[in-house]
Amino acid sequence: MMIMIANVLDADNLQWLRDNMRKTRYVDGRRTTGREARTVKRNEQVDRSDPLLAEMQDLVVDRLLDNALFRMATRPHVVRPPLFSRYDAGMAYGSHVDDAIMGGMRTDVSVTVFLSEPEDYDGGELVIESAAGEQDVKLPAGSAVCYPTTSLHRVAPVVSGERLAAVTWVRSLVRDADARELLFDLETARHALFERLGKTPELDLLAKTQSNLLRRWAED
Structure with missing residues (x-):
């Protein structure tokens, strides 16, 4: 099941996160992925050692867990600390499946929280693949999409502008x-x-x- 959730983050949350993302250090996003996905990943992510990161992660996780629709859809047992990514023009993330185990935790649900408004960048859609076809997802800032971690997916090339997002994974109380x-x-x-x-x-x-x-x- 894929579900889209509006207003996970409010305007103040978004502004605070964007301000911090202008101050943080970035590293090549390929550092946080496996060998195969590394060949198709072109983005930047906030450095895990950046002192601002932990508070940013806590805010996103808290807002997700405060959301009744998120809890109903995912039945969360553990929510991993999010990764914060930036895609500039020409960056993309090709087709891949997320790791089944991250940090010793089984991953059941993938979550993308959009931090840029759709009109602020061209391209950059999250494309989720299934037997029924492909679905492009590009939501208003502050909204989230949840989908099974078993799904192949990709981020289409950003043509212009800047795409900011937070990505996390849930170990659900209900595996299936x-x-x-x-x-x-x-x-x-x-x-x-x-x-x-x-x-x-x-x-x-x-x-x-x-x-x-x-x-x-x-x-x-």
């Missing part, structure tokens, strides 16, 4: 992507029915079913 989608659909339906009808015996039955499925599938 289909199970996460079923739980998401059930919870979405429960919320909609409660808003329309209030608490009913049928709603209690849905709540019981959702809780028992989560209990069956969760890995804590």
Whole structure:
């Protein structure tokens, strides 16, 4: 399941992050990827030793975890500290799949948080590949897209301007992507029915079913 989440970061969050990204040190993005992906990756990332990085990472993780839609979609157990990337004109990241294990943690969901407005750069779409075809994603600043880490994906070449983004990965309490989608659909339906009808015996039955499925599938 791929889901887009608006307004993960507000205007003040975005301005603070952009200001810091103008002050930070950058390194070649190929330092943080595997041997095969390194051949198709052309971007810059904030140096892991930069003293501003930890606070930037904490802000993005906190805002994600504060977002109810993100929690419903990903069932997060652990969210990795994000990488902050910059793509100038001519930079891109070719087709690749993210590592299954990062820092000793299984990765289930990939997350991109857009930090530049779409009109500030040409190209630079996140392209997610699937058996049904390709989907281009280019969201307003502060929005995020979540998708299974099993997916092949790429960042199209930036033609002009500057693309800023934060990228992170989630180890979910629910390993299986289909199970996460079923739980998401059930919870979405429960919320909609409660808003329309209030608490009913049928709603209690849905709540019981959702809780028992989560209990069956969760890995804590």
